[in-house]
Amino acid sequence: MPKQKSKPITIKTEETLIWTGSSSNQTKAQKEFNDALRKHKEILEHSKEIEPLFQMVNETYLKEVLPELEKQKKLERMRFELMCSILIEEKLSFGKMQREFLRRYLLDICTDSILEDPNFYGKFRDQLETKFERMERLRYKNQMESKIKQKFGVEIDLDDLNRTQFDSEEDRESHEEKYKDFREKYEEYRAEYFRGRGTKSSERKKSKSQTEKEKKILESERLLSTDINVLFKNLAKLIHPDKEQDPVLREKKAKLMTKLSGARDNMNIAEILEIKMQVDELLPNQQTDVSFHDTSIKRFVGIIKSKIRELEDSIRQRFFSHPLMADFTERKITKESLTTYLKRVKKDNQMVTKAFEEEVEQLTKEPKYIKEMIKELQSLGVQF
Structure with missing residues (x-):
């Protein structure tokens, strides 16, 4: 805060007023306020410096990492299709335990990916499931659809309802229109349910400490508004x-x-x-x-510190909500630490892509390579 030449203002109060006057006469509260305000400015400046770093992360993701992820997705599907073909078409003889392990592994992939592409994964699921597994799945599906009809008076197909891939925008709009009635009824039910829970919660008697805390907050807000x-x-x-x-x-x-x-x-x-x-x-x-009195200054300090925490949280939230930043472990985000991290991420993704390419090539040339894959999966602790 710059030194002020004017003399302190004198007003008759019970406390000594502060804020004006030379810096040498600052009270502890004033000094704390100046430190807090200086920190607030530093964080604001830091948030501006962070922007080009965030752009660097986003650019790396869009230009370097995303294309690799797309390649991996295609290769993973090719790998899955080759493995299914080897098992289903009996291109190789397996021991009983090997066959069952592979079947369950591939069926698990189907279950996890079915919504991504029902037509592609659905046909393989039908071939990989046992009769009992299919009956159990359909029984559970019918049971859930029956409960939904009883609750909302609407008939739905859960497999179709949860579909996420569409052939065209018209297909998507048609799907939304088909289940519009159910979704509206379901949202009304959820809203009513949470309203009911909120009412029960608000009916609970507040403790003395809660009441006192609320009074202090209201008084603090009133005083702040006055200041x-x-x-x-x-x-x-x-x-x-x-x-x-x-x-x-x-x-x-x-x-x-x-x-x-x-x-x-x-x-x-x-x-x-x-x-x-x-x-x-x-x-x-x-x-x-x-x-202002010392009490007001202290209140300002508390508010500014709260603003500092909000700014720091918003910076962290923006960065670490980005899909590329999940494994960033540095406490301080700098250009140097970020550049090193992004290089490692790019290299790791290229290695994953290469590993998929090698597996697809091996499975295509030599189907028996699948037995090496089964051993590796088992050594990694994959169980069913």
């Missing part, structure tokens, strides 16, 4: 552009006034206090004639 309004009025008097004759100064004041109004509407005390410092720098001979 913001006091500061807003004092700042608005100084920077209202309509009263300024100098065109350059009028433009600067207009920009500050717009920022100030937005900060007031959003109850953003951190931004208002930063605007206050900008006003003090813009108008060094017209300091804002307002002071």
Whole structure:
């Protein structure tokens, strides 16, 4: 905070007012506030510096990693189809346990991927299932469809309902229209269910500590609103552009006034206090004639620290919600650490693609290679 030449304002109160005066006379609360505000500025600057790094992550994902993932998806399907062909068409003799392991492994892939492409995986599922497994699956499916009809009065096909792949946009729209009635009824049921749970929860008697906590929050919000309004009025008097004759100064004041109004509407005390410092720098001979008690300053510190946590969380959330950042372990995101990480991710994906290519090539040339694959899967602990 810049040093202010004006003398502290004297107002009769029970507490010593602070905020104005030279920095050498700052109280502990003022110093804590300045530290918090400085940290808030640093995080804001950091969030701007982070943007090009996020773009680097996104560009790597779109140009380098996504094409590899698409290749892997195609190769994985080819690998699956070759393995099914070897088993179903009996191109190789297997021991009883080997055959059952392979059948269950491939059936598991069908179950996990059926919604991705029902036509492709459905035909293999029908060939891999035993009669008993098919009967159990259909029995469970019919049971669930019957319950849905009883509950919502609508007949549906669960396999078709959960379909995610469509041949065209018209096919998608037709599917949505077909199940529109059921989805609307289901959403109404969910809303009613959660409303009922919310009512039961609200009917519980609040504890004394909960009541006291809520009172403190409401009082804190009331005091904050008062502090913001006091500061807003004092700042608005100084920077209202309509009263300024100098065109350059009028433009600067207009920009500050717009920022100030937005900060007031959003109850953003951190931004208002930063605007206050900008006003003090813009108008060094017209300091804002307002002071605050230590209690208010401490409240500002708490709010600014909360804003800092929100900013840090938003930065982390934006980065680590990206599919490429799941394994990033560094505490601090820097260009150097990110570049090293992205190189490793690209290399790892290229290695996975190569492994799939080699397996597809081996299965195509030499079907008995599948027995080596079974051994490897078993050594990795795959069980059914």
